[in-house]
Amino acid sequence: MSKTKGQELAEQLLFTQPHVADEAPEALEKAQEFCEDYKAFLDEAKTEREAVKAGVKRLEAAGYRPFDRLAKEAYKPGDKVYYNNRGKALIAATIGTRPVQDGVSLMIAHIDSPRLDLKPNPLYEDTDLALFKTHYYGGIRKYQWGVTPLSLHGVVVKTNGETVEIHVGEEENDPVFCVTDLLPHLAADQSKRTLNEGLKGEELNIIVGSLPFEDKEVKNRVKLRIMQILNERYGITERDFVRAEIEAVPAAKARDVGFDRSLVGGYGHDDRVCGYTALRAEIDCDTPAYTSVCILADKEEVGSDGTAGLASDFTFHFLKYLADIQGANYTMMLQNSKCLSADVNAAVDPTFPEVSEKNNSSYLNRGVCVTKYTGARGKGGTNDADAEMVAYVTGILDEAGVLWQTGELGKVDQGGGGTVAKFVSQREVDTIDIGVPVLSMHSPFELVSKLDVYMTYRAFAAFKSSSKER
Ligand code: MN
Ligand code: MN
Numbered sequence: 001m002s003k004t005k006g007q008e009l010a011e012q013l014l015f016t017q018p019h020v021a022d023e024a025p026e027a028l029e030k031a032q033e034f035c036e037d038y039k040a041f042l043d044e045a046k047t048e049r050e051a052v053k054a055g056v057k058r059l060e061a062a063g064y065r066p067f068d069r070l071a072k073e074a075y076k077p078g079d080k081v082y083y084n085n086r087g088k089a090l091i092a093a094t095i096g097t098r099p100v101q102d103g104v105s106l107m108i109a110h111i112d113s114p115r116l117d118l119k120p121n122p123l124y125e126d127t128d129l130a131l132f133k134t135h136y137y138g139g140i141r142k143y144q145w146g147v148t149p150l151s152l153h154g155v156v157v158k159t160n161g162e163t164v165e166i167h168v169g170e171e172e173n174d175p176v177f178c179v180t181d182l183l184p185h186l187a188a189d190q191s192k193r194t195l196n197e198g199l200k201g202e203e204l205n206i207i208v209g210s211l212p213f214e215d216k217e218v219k220n221r222v223k224l225r226i227m228q229i230l231n232e233r234y235g236i237t238e239r240d241f242v243r244a245e246i247e248a249v250p251a252a253k254a255r256d257v258g259f260d261r262s263l264v265g266g267y268g269h270d271d272r273v274c275g276y277t278a279l280r281a282e283i284d285c286d287t288p289a290y291t292s293v294c295i296l297a298d299k300e301e302v303g304s305d306g307t308a309g310l311a312s313d314f315t316f317h318f319l320k321y322l323a324d325i326q327g328a329n330y331t332m333m334l335q336n337s338k339c340l341s342a343d344v345n346a347a348v349d350p351t352f353p354e355v356s357e358k359n360n361s362s363y364l365n366r367g368v369c370v371t372k373y374t375g376a377r378g379k380g381g382t383n384d385a386d387a388e389m390v391a392y393v394t395g396i397l398d399e400a401g402v403l404w405q406t407g408e409l410g411k412v413d414q415g416g417g418g419t420v421a422k423f424v425s426q427r428e429v430d431t432i433d434i435g436v437p438v439l440s441m442h443s444p445f446e447l448v449s450k451l452d453v454y455m456t457y458r459a460f461a462a463f464k465s466s467s468k469e470r
Contacts, residue, residue: 017405034453035450038277039253042266047115047249048111052090055111058279059082062283077096077287078094085314089297092282093291093293094285101328102470105337106340106424107282107295109297113272115136115249116140117245117248121241122134128210129207130208131208134248148179151168151176151249152166153247154244154246157244211225212225250445254266262449264449268446269436269438270344273436273456277456279294281294285461289466289467292464297420336470338392339424340431341383344436345369345437346361346410347364347439356410361407361410366403366405366437366452368455369405370397375417376416377416382422385433389432393432400459402459404455
């Protein structure tokens with residue numbers, strides 16, 4: 001049957017966002033396969049420190065060598081280097097054929113996720129129970145963190161300089177920990193609280209033990225017994241907690257979700273899903289035209305401050321060293337660079353459609369989401385990418401057959417958020433946000449679609465290998 005004039009015109013002039021499974025059915029199997037190692041990475045990398053370790057392991061296996069900041073000889077096209085920033089952020093680069101003065105292809109994701117951090121004096125005893133006080137990190141909905149099994153990850157730096165690693169609650173036979181909540185029978189008052197205060201910050205106390213030390217002559221016998229166990233296992237005393245960074249995170253493993261196994265549920269998709277896909281694209285990048293630089297940063301969830309966050313100069317120090325080693329003009333290098341700020345976006349949730357504007361939001365399974373601007377209250381605090389930059393990046397994606405969509409972070413007056421994009425564009429580097437749509441973002445069990453994860457990897461790979469003129 002021939003098309004009507006109206007049908008023909010609609011086909012030419014109007015746009016409907018396709019489902020990736022319809023448009024690229026060959027991606028289904030590849031996406032399943034791609035996400036097997038992604039799930040392993042999520043389980044291996046539940047904190048920023050563990051993500052750096054998992055990253056370095058993969059980089060070294062792929063032939064990357066530690067970056068020599070004072071290298072006497074210029075790096076050659078195809079050389080692969082990495083820089084480990086304090087064990088909490090990571091930079092990996094592949095030298096391109098063009099001089100770095102022509103610009104680099106930057107890709108930045110963050111590897112920290114919302115969680116409960118232990119306070120500097122965490123351990124106390126109350127009602128014959130031993131507990132840890134916590135201070136939540138990043139934007140959590142506090143009520144989601146009660147009555148769910150937690151594991152503890154982190155380091156203690158002892159006075160003798162030795163660093164002890166804590167990693168408990170992940171193995172099948174490990175104990176886990178948890179925050180309590182009230183029974184419904186006695187929650188009459190608590191139930192009248194707003195959801196924001198369902199569990200309050202000072203109620204996020206983690207149970208770590210309940211048996212007393214045998215000597216009845218001492219006080220706080222349960223606390224003492226826990227400290228005795230910690231001392232035997234890690235050689236630490238109570239005072240050492242002030243020299244520690246210990247994070248409580250969901251103990252559950254990443255799992256396939258749905259009868260069709262199309263989704264991955266797990267802790268920390270934001271933003272290890274972009275961190276992992278960016279790192280894979282970096283590793284798989286053969287000698288590019290423009291030097292490719294992949295950054296996995298810490299501290300995004302608390303505003304990017306600190307030495308391992310994007311508000312610090314660590315990224316730009318690296319680029320300056322790279323310019324100096326190659327005898328290039330650093331300022332011109334920045335001006336000619338392009339950056340993908342790789343971070344997740346909020347997918348439309350059919351149970352809560354009222355917070356999204358349906359024509360300008362991302363959906364699961366419709367591909368990687370390109371976000372022109374973020375921000376809140378009238379684009380406040382955003383990097384609003386130029387139309388030219390949107391055209392540059394989406395042109396690369398279209399050419400590579402990568403399926404992409406666009407979406408804002410919810411309705412205009414509903415809230416909003418930001419990314420690291422502004423810290424890069426303030427150095428006059430063209431930057432745009434791009435990443436995976438997520439459901440239940442910042443919760444202990446976030447959801448992403450495998451097709452979107454795979455398309456995000458393909459987008460990053462296309463960007464890195466592009467030789468498009470700038
Ligand atoms: Mn994020
Ligand atoms: Mn986030």
